[in-house]
Amino acid sequence: MDKVLVFVETRGDEPRKASLELLCEAEKLAASGKFTVEAVCFGAMSDTLKGKLLASARKLVRFTDPELAAYSPEGYARALAGYAAETGARLVLAGATGTGRDFLPRVAVMLGTGMVSDVTGANWFDEPMTFVRPMFGGKVFAEIAAPASPVVVTARPNSFAMDMPEGVSGEYEERAAGALADAIHTRVVRVEETKGDAVDLTEADLIVAGGRGLKAAENFKLIEDLAAAIGGTVGATRSVVDAKWRDQADQIGKSGKTVSPKLYIGAGISGAIHHIMGMDTSKVVLVVNRDPNAIIFNYANYGIVGDLFEVLPAMTEEIGKRRERG
Amino acid sequence: MDKIDAIVVGGGLAGLSAAYRLADAGKQVILLERGDAPGSKNVTGGRIYVDPIRSYLPGVIDSAPFERHVVREMITVLDEGSALQFEYGNEKWKKEPFMSHTVLRAKFDSWLADRAGAKGAFIIPRKKVDELLYEDGRVAGIRSGSEEIGAHVVIAADGALSFLAQKAGLRQPHRPENLAVAVKEIYQLDEKTIEERFGLGPGEGVAGLFMGSVTRGLFGGGFLYTNRDTISVGLVVGIDSLIHGAGGFDAPGLMEGFTGRSEVQRWIRGGELREYSAHVISEAGIGAVPKLYTGGMLVAGDAAGFALNLGLTVRGMEFAIASGAMAADTAVLALDGNDLSESSLSRYEKRLRESFVLPDMETFRHSREILDRQRFFTVYPRFMCELFDELFTVGDKPKEGLYRTARRVAKKYVLNMETLKDLLAARKL
Amino acid sequence: MNILVLVKQVPDPEALVEIASSGKDLNIEPKFAINLFDEFALEEALRVREKHGGKVKAISLGGSKAIEALRTAIAMGADEAMLIEDEAFAGGDGYNTALALSKALEKETFDIVLAGRQAIDADRGEVPQMVAQFLGLPHVGVVVKLDISDGKAVAESSLEGAKEVVEVALPAVFTAQKGLNEPRVPLITGVMKAMKVQIPKVAVEDLGLTKDVAAPENSKTKIVRYLPPKKRPAVQLIPGEAREAAAEAVRILIDVERVI
Ligand SMILES: Cc1cc2nc3c(=O)[nH]c(=O)nc-3n(C[C@H](O)[C@H](O)[C@H](O)COP(=O)(O)OP(=O)(O)OC[C@H]3O[C@@H](n4cnc5c(N)ncnc54)[C@H](O)[C@@H]3O)c2cc1C
Ligand SMILES: Cc1cc2nc3c(=O)[nH]c(=O)nc-3n(C[C@H](O)[C@H](O)[C@H](O)COP(=O)(O)OP(=O)(O)OC[C@H]3O[C@@H](n4cnc5c(N)ncnc54)[C@H](O)[C@@H]3O)c2cc1C
Ligand SMILES: Nc1ncnc2c1ncn2[C@@H]1O[C@H](COP(=O)(O)O)[C@@H](O)[C@H]1O
Numbered sequence A: 001m002d003k004v005l006v007f008v009e010t011r012g013d014e015p016r017k018a019s020l021e022l023l024c025e026a027e028k029l030a031a032s033g034k035f036t037v038e039a040v041c042f043g044a045m046s047d048t049l050k051g052k053l054l055a056s057a058r059k060l061v062r063f064t065d066p067e068l069a070a071y072s073p074e075g076y077a078r079a080l081a082g083y084a085a086e087t088g089a090r091l092v093l094a095g096a097t098g099t100g101r102d103f104l105p106r107v108a109v110m111l112g113t114g115m116v117s118d119v120t121g122a123n124w125f126d127e128p129m130t131f132v133r134p135m136f137g138g139k140v141f142a143e144i145a146a147p148a149s150p151v152v153v154t155a156r157p158n159s160f161a162m163d164m165p166e167g168v169s170g171e172y173e174e175r176a177a178g179a180l181a182d183a184i185h186t187r188v189v190r191v192e193e194t195k196g197d198a199v200d201l202t203e204a205d206l207i208v209a210g211g212r213g214l215k216a217a218e219n220f221k222l223i224e225d226l227a228a229a230i231g232g233t234v235g236a237t238r239s240v241v242d243a244k245w246r247d248q249a250d251q252i253g254k255s256g257k258t259v260s261p262k263l264y265i266g267a268g269i270s271g272a273i274h275h276i277m278g279m280d281t282s283k284v285v286l287v288v289n290r291d292p293n294a295i296i297f298n299y300a301n302y303g304i305v306g307d308l309f310e311v312l313p314a315m316t317e318e319i320g321k322r323r324e325r326g
Numbered sequence B: 001m002d003k004i005d006a007i008v009v010g011g012g013l014a015g016l017s018a019a020y021r022l023a024d025a026g027k028q029v030i031l032l033e034r035g036d037a038p039g040s041k042n043v044t045g046g047r048i049y050v051d052p053i054r055s056y057l058p059g060v061i062d063s064a065p066f067e068r069h070v071v072r073e074m075i076t077v078l079d080e081g082s083a084l085q086f087e088y089g090n091e092k093w094k095k096e097p098f099m100s101h102t103v104l105r106a107k108f109d110s111w112l113a114d115r116a117g118a119k120g121a122f123i124i125p126r127k128k129v130d131e132l133l134y135e136d137g138r139v140a141g142i143r144s145g146s147e148e149i150g151a152h153v154v155i156a157a158d159g160a161l162s163f164l165a166q167k168a169g170l171r172q173p174h175r176p177e178n179l180a181v182a183v184k185e186i187y188q189l190d191e192k193t194i195e196e197r198f199g200l201g202p203g204e205g206v207a208g209l210f211m212g213s214v215t216r217g218l219f220g221g222g223f224l225y226t227n228r229d230t231i232s233v234g235l236v237v238g239i240d241s242l243i244h245g246a247g248g249f250d251a252p253g254l255m256e257g258f259t260g261r262s263e264v265q266r267w268i269r270g271g272e273l274r275e276y277s278a279h280v281i282s283e284a285g286i287g288a289v290p291k292l293y294t295g296g297m298l299v300a301g302d303a304a305g306f307a308l309n310l311g312l313t314v315r316g317m318e319f320a321i322a323s324g325a326m327a328a329d330t331a332v333l334a335l336d337g338n339d340l341s342e343s344s345l346s347r348y349e350k351r352l353r354e355s356f357v358l359p360d361m362e363t364f365r366h367s368r369e370i371l372d373r374q375r376f377f378t379v380y381p382r383f384m385c386e387l388f389d390e391l392f393t394v395g396d397k398p399k400e401g402l403y404r405t406a407r408r409v410a411k412k413y414v415l416n417m418e419t420l421k422d423l424l425a426a427r428k429l
Numbered sequence C: 001m002n003i004l005v006l007v008k009q010v011p012d013p014e015a016l017v018e019i020a021s022s023g024k025d026l027n028i029e030p031k032f033a034i035n036l037f038d039e040f041a042l043e044e045a046l047r048v049r050e051k052h053g054g055k056v057k058a059i060s061l062g063g064s065k066a067i068e069a070l071r072t073a074i075a076m077g078a079d080e081a082m083l084i085e086d087e088a089f090a091g092g093d094g095y096n097t098a099l100a101l102s103k104a105l106e107k108e109t110f111d112i113v114l115a116g117r118q119a120i121d122a123d124r125g126e127v128p129q130m131v132a133q134f135l136g137l138p139h140v141g142v143v144v145k146l147d148i149s150d151g152k153a154v155a156e157s158s159l160e161g162a163k164e165v166v167e168v169a170l171p172a173v174f175t176a177q178k179g180l181n182e183p184r185v186p187l188i189t190g191v192m193k194a195m196k197v198q199i200p201k202v203a204v205e206d207l208g209l210t211k212d213v214a215a216p217e218n219s220k221t222k223i224v225r226y227l228p229p230k231k232r233p234a235v236q237l238i239p240g241e242a243r244e245a246a247a248e249a250v251r252i253l254i255d256v257e258r259v260i
Helices: A017-032 A047-054 A073-087 A098-110 A217-230 A238-242 A295-299 A308-325 B013-024 B105-119 B163-167 B191-198 B239-244 B251-260 B262-268 B317-336 B347-354 B357-363 B367-372 B379-392 B402-413 B417-426 C036-052 C064-076 C094-106 C127-135 C188-196 C242-256
Strands: A002-008 A035-042 A059-063 A091-095 A115-119 A121-123 A129-135 A140-146 A151-155 A171-175 A186-192 A206-210 A233-236 A263-267 A284-289 A302-305 B003-009 B029-032 B047-049 B069-078 B083-089 B100-102 B122-124 B131-135 B138-144 B147-156 B179-188 B204-215 B218-226 B230-238 B272-282 B297-299 C002-006 C009-011 C017-019 C026-028 C032-034 C055-062 C080-085 C112-116 C139-149 C152-157 C163-169 C172-176 C222-227
Touching (some): A002 A017, A002 A073, A017 A091, A035 A073, A073 A098, A091 A098, A098 A115, A098 A151, A098 C127, A098 C139, A115 C094, A140 C017, A217 A233, A217 A308, A233 A238, A284 A308, B003 B013, B003 B138, B003 B317, B013 B029, B047 B317, B069 B379, B100 B204, B147 C188, B204 B262, B204 B379, B218 B262, B230 B251, B317 B347, B379 B402, C002 C127, C032 C064, C036 C055, C036 C139, C036 C172, C112 C127, C127 C139, C139 C163
Parallel strands (some): A002 A091, A091 A151, A206 A233, A206 A263, A284 A302, B003 B029, B003 B147, B029 B122, B147 B297, C002 C112, C055 C080, C112 C172
Antiparallel strands (some): A121 A129, A129 A140, A140 C222, B179 B272, B204 B218, C009 C032, C017 C026, C139 C152
């Protein structure tokens, strides 16, 4: 049987969504009988977190080295690659989050193998395995074969269904990678939490994005209110970021983040291709623009031709009403 | 000041052909273009005649990335709800050497830029020229942003609104009535579909013209050119008629009206909109050609007013290429003779007179006045459409004979003094 | 301070990209540009040099056309450039690209390697980290601020929403993210210099690699075919006054699409 390692990223007591999605996908692989799956995790682990993970992974291995308490590409890569080599893994999986995309390439080199980044689909049972990933900002997709073994893969958040398996209660193991101190040459001086505990855009299920049509920084309140009403995350166009109305971290598009939510609501956004490239894999797209010729309508499922200053508050209010009614 | 041989301002066809010829003659030349790349800001309907320019770009023009060779002219006369269409084709046009081709400027200009680059010209995009520099009362270089670059000669090929010619005191500011606005869209369709839809063989193309009531009661002209796997469609409307016509100028709205007409839809249906652009055209004809040279400077292409709006067609590309080349050749001689004075550069105008450029401009001296006769865009199209309407409509009333119908409709529109005047005016063409 | 910048030539962000009828190739409009993120890397390298002295060298791996990206680098102010010329790398996988680049880097003396966060053609974001690993160097990814002093760097990385300030001893590899700086537009004189300069080319064999290292049969991963993105159905416009349309939109999202 082939071994699959899933790197699980955590934040506080929560596994990251991208990791959970992969665990769910991996459970299907385990259920097929062709693969055995282990979830690999670094750093502190509360009982709550452990409980959550053991409900979706048949085996959870945590590396306890103190050097892994904070993220370092070298430390993480060495621990994960070392374990993959030791267990003869056939597949090393991680979410294509900032962290995943940052250190998995090092893992691939350590293992002397190929990597496929940011995949949105996979044929795990093909020989060799094949993957689908967007290129050119989603203008085309490529099907990639990975004949080398193991294969190192990062998967784009929201690409695999989160069907939580039932009746799984995995075993738990703690290990130490050892000898990490000398391998790590970066030191985290401080972390500025800019985002509180809001879901990061790249993983968000629901996004409300605003563009220059909002006219001023303070009007982003309309976007924030609607986002709050649906439990979504706020995104922005580059013009808005360049105008310093929003932080760079909010920028969606070619030179910002690529998002793939279930729902993208965009208001006051013209639909420049650079922006579209960051959001075109969203499942449902609803846009509000007062210009009926705005290009963004070409990339939307639903459109409202109207003034966002009227439409957004009305939507927020309507959602409130619907919620009250249950 | 340190000086290079020549600076060309503007990466359109005029500037590129000038840079090509200067570099070909071994001169050190830089071309500055404010857009992201040569061709990126240039708009053309899309048809170029090859014969007039072959001698200016010897050996290269035949390898240019043309789209399709034109084998058929298609003319559509539009009235509000009706249209009359006729075509002219000639088997001769299907055989090489082809007379004219459709082109897409982004491709064509970047090709010419590559050729000029290969000859050793420095083509530098994203550089807007802000000022001319003078030395001893002569143009001696340019300023772009914080940089001043000296040159023995500057060729201004900066397009229809050329402010360099104005800066150098060679011409007055433009008057709005001398300008037309053009809007253009490019639709993508696959090669086969285009050939089937227009009934064309491989590589063959159509040049289409629309005249009359192009959109929302606004009069002007429209064009359509088939490219390899795209179709260019656009509108040219005089700024005058915009002011008196449709109220607030709204180019996308006008285009929507035009491309929404079934006579246009039938060709572009199913195509994906790939590009949208708007541009001005100088319509003034030879009357607005400025002084073409001064000490250390020459003006070429649209900047020199070398474009003809003949109502149905706009011709400017051949003028641009030819005048750019002649400006360069003049400059080369002047550089070799180490004389960049005004009188030395005056040889440019002589060359232009001996070529097709100034004579053609002269021939069509009056085209602008004629275009001013609104009736060409209003009354005659309506007359033609109504005539056919009457001929083809069968109602519950008895029909008159052919002759009587024609006479009655003609009387309504064209059997009058106005038409006679128009005819007299048209004789000047 | 010797700074190496990894520069990739990519199709212009606006270039049309289409799948060839075979499905195995792409037809890309031949408009090229220096990779967006590599411009930030270059700009940062120039700024570090302006502050601390030293040299900036731009290195690219690609076909002969990639020389243009290096000319742009020189025009912006890089002191030197080098092209590792091998057409096969245009479609080569990240591993082999990084391997070849790391072999080239081994022959250089440097304190800092700057690269882009991601190349906007293949959108992989793998190569710089792999280069770092091949060379046994640390890296800091997605950097939006970089301070160099006393043989070490303090870099602000925005990997996730949060900003992390990381300290690292040099030599090290950094990947540049938008926000790091505003790349300069080359001066005319810079461009003229760049057009004249002779940029040395080396072949992968000169780096001690076999000739066909980037050929598909020698790659760890390979592209089997290209697929078009899923087409969204034509937009459904929701009619009515703002309030009505808003209410209808909410109804659709809740009852029809069931996304909220
Ligand atoms: C290399 C490069 C990379 C880029 N990367 C990115 C990127 O990553 N992300 C990105 O977003 N952009 C990016 N851009 C910029 C991009 O090209 C556009 O300039 C930008 O996306 C436009 O932002 P916008 O839609 O907010 O503004 P605009 O284009 O100004 O659009 C504003 C829209 O608001 C509408 N509007 C105005 N008032 C109202 C109202 N009251 N009600 C409703 N609608 C209204 C208008 O009709 C208009 O359509 C990049 C550009 C380049 C060249
Ligand atoms: C809609 C339309 C349809 C047409 N159809 C046809 C046709 O079918 N056939 C035909 O022969 N002609 C046609 N023409 C005319 C033809 O396009 C022009 O005559 C021709 O492009 C002129 O070339 P040019 O090089 O003089 O100017 P342009 O092509 O306008 O080039 C001028 C260049 O200078 C640059 N520039 C301007 N100012 C500066 C500055 N300060 N610094 C640096 N760069 C600067 C501009 O960015 C531009 O690239 C058409 C024109 C239009 C608008
Ligand atoms: N062929 C190449 N030549 C030079 N640098 C490269 C090349 N490929 C990738 N890089 C560098 O690595 C960065 C990330 O590229 P990628 O991993 O391909 O997304 C780029 O921004 C470049 O700085």
